[in-house]
Amino acid sequence: MSLHERLYDETERVQVRFVGFVSGNGRYDFGIVYTRMFFGKPLVVCLQTGRSSLLSQDDIDNLDHIQRVYCLKSRNEAEEVSNFLHHNVPHLSMEAEAESG
Template sequence: MSHYERLYDESEKVKVRFVGFVSDHGRYDFGIIYTKMFFGKPLVVCMQTGRSSLLSQEDAENLEYLQRVYNLRTREEAEELSVFFRTNLPALTMESESEI
């Protein structure tokens, strides 16, 4: 057995939200896991593909990142998801990190 150094091993009760919606470009199903870990960024999981990322409102503005991480076919899909995420994910501030 190889040696490893444990970085963290935490347990917590978290809030999970499941959201499904249809747009002009497709159907989307996401699980949004709100946690105190990861600097307050929720873990957003695409339930169709299993792809996931830590996202905040600010991250959702990066269309190229959304397109790459969620394997979106078009920029229009990324724009639709960006609007959804910017209105449904928390903004990261010093105050919001303590409220999660």
């Protein structure tokens, strides 16, 4: 008898975008993984810390969430990262954008 019940086991080709920026508070590098999984929310990975989160535009606008998830030192850093992600993470998944475009 198995000790674990498998919830899912999916393989798909995904699109990944690497973006970064520098501000007065430091350098930030992210990998954005676009997938059909997770209700179209892209997986945003901080390449410096390895911390990651599935983010919708609502999540990106939640500064407390951004600061906590990416272990940012200040609210100002969270605002900068939120603003950057807001302009670099699409409102729809890449697949949905391709279908609508």
